[in-house]
Amino acid sequence: xxxxxxxxxxxxxxxxxxxxxxxxxxxxxxxxxxxxxxxxxxxxxxxxxxxxxxxxxxxxxxxxxxxxxxxxxxxxxxxxxxxxxxxxxxxxxxxxxxxxxxxxxxxxxxxxxxxxxxxxxxxxxxxxxxxxxxxxxxxxxxxxxxxxxxxxxxxxxxxxxxxxxxxxxxxxxxxxxxxxxxx
Amino acid sequence: xxxxxxxxxxxxxxxxxxxxxxxxxxxxxxxxxxxxxxxxxxxxxxxxxxxxxxxxxxxxxxxxxxxxxxxxxxxxxxxxxxxxxxxxxxxxxxxxxxxxxxxxxxxxxxxxxxxxxxxxxxxxxxxxxxxxxxxxxxxxxxxxxxxxxxxxxx
Numbered sequence: 001x002x003x004x005x006x007x008x009x010x011x012x013x014x015x016x017x018x019x020x021x022x023x024x025x026x027x028x029x030x031x032x033x034x035x036x037x038x039x040x041x042x043x044x045x046x047x048x049x050x051x052x053x054x055x056x057x058x059x060x061x062x063x064x065x066x067x068x069x070x071x072x073x074x075x076x077x078x079x080x081x082x083x084x085x086x087x088x089x090x091x092x093x094x095x096x097x098x099x100x101x102x103x104x105x106x107x108x109x110x111x112x113x114x115x116x117x118x119x120x121x122x123x124x125x126x127x128x129x130x131x132x133x134x135x136x137x138x139x140x141x142x143x144x145x146x147x148x149x150x151x152x153x154x155x156x157x158x159x160x161x162x163x164x165x166x167x168x169x170x171x172x173x174x175x176x177x178x179x180x181x182x183x
Numbered sequence: 184x185x186x187x188x189x190x191x192x193x194x195x196x197x198x199x200x201x202x203x204x205x206x207x208x209x210x211x212x213x214x215x216x217x218x219x220x221x222x223x224x225x226x227x228x229x230x231x232x233x234x235x236x237x238x239x240x241x242x243x244x245x246x247x248x249x250x251x252x253x254x255x256x257x258x259x260x261x262x263x264x265x266x267x268x269x270x271x272x273x274x275x276x277x278x279x280x281x282x283x284x285x286x287x288x289x290x291x292x293x294x295x296x297x298x299x300x301x302x303x304x305x306x307x308x309x310x311x312x313x314x315x316x317x318x319x320x321x322x323x324x325x326x327x328x329x330x331x332x333x334x335x336x337x
Contacts, residue, residue: 011267022258026251031244044257051258058267119236119243137205138240144207163201169236 004064011059018055025071026051028139032072035135036079038124046082050075068140073150076132115173122172129153130165137162188223196226204233 003024006017029050033043053074061070123131132151136142137158142150144158151158196216202208203216220227 013266018262019255019259022255023251026254027246027248028244030246030250030254034246035244044254047254048257048261052261052265055262055267056265116239116243119239123240123243134240135244138237139244159202159205159207162205166201166233166236169240173236 002065003067007058007061007064007067010055021067022051025068029071029075031139032132032135033075033079035123035131036076036128037082042082046075046078049078053078069142069146069150072136072140072142076150118173119169122169125172126165126168130161130168133158133161134165134169188219192219193223193226196220196223197229200226200229200233204230204237 006021009017030047037043136147144155147158148155196219
């Protein structure tokens with residue numbers, strides 16, 4: 001059953017199809033927020049708010065087949081608001097997002113894989129726009145046209161950000177490999 | 184299609200390898216580079232490493248099923264008894280606006296032409312208006328819009 005059918009059933013009053021939609025889209029959406037916000041607790045709050053707004057506003061979704069992009073636009077807008085608050089707070093006190101962390105106990109297993117840990121660090125060091133584009137392209141498999149529409153940039157800018165990010169990641173991993181070799 | 188191997192051709196292939204993997208090259212360029220990589224282990228290795236990095240990026244972003252279940256509990260608790268709001272079809276909203284604008288124009292022209300004061304409704308007429316609103320819910324915006332705006336003129 002595709003997203004459009006499930007959305008129609010939710011709008012008809014059923015609750016279970018919403019759970020199906022959640023299971024289908026939750027993981028990549030949460031990964032995006034974790035990457036964007038770099039903080040698990042904030043990511044969790046924004047994630048919950050995203051799904052709440054999505055549920056309440058489902059009737060306003062004009063193209064149910066494009067549910068994923070719609071969810072992402074809600075999540076990224078909420079994340080931007082959250083980041084803006086950090087900036088405002090940081091004017092009063094020196095604080096910021098935590099280092100990116102994984103989900104409940106899984107992080108330790110991931111960190112055991114040194115290459116993956118190095119990749120995570122390299123991702124965290126990317127400029128925000130490049131990090132967003134890489135996430136949307138690789139994890140959500142959106143086209144550059146879809147990414148451009150979502151982020152309010154041109155398709156060419158999306159491509160440029162993506163290729164620059166991949167190059168930086170390779171360079172970062174290359175530097176990491178050299179450090180490992182030197183030990 | 185194949186391409187002769189040379190340092191220049193290897194440099195060209197590697198320089199646009201990200202675009203090749205991304206499916207951004209046109210068919211001719213993509214076929215040319217594919218032919219090169221079939222004959223060039225070094226460039227094919229570079230392609231393999233790029234694909235592996237994309238796979239690693241997906242692994243780095245993965246969220247386990249147990250975490251998704253935990254997240255659902257939080258979302259479900261916040262949803263409570265909420266219900267999705269149904270949006271009115273866009274077409275009706277457009278009709279309502281166009282209809283209201285047309286009706287206002289007619290009223291203004293009539294008043295200007297006749298110099299008449301605002302019309303008054305008999306109680307029986309009010310009952311009829313309520314009946315129309317029930318029968319044509321989609322056009323209730325038009326009627327209400329005209330009503331509220333015409334009151335503004337009186």
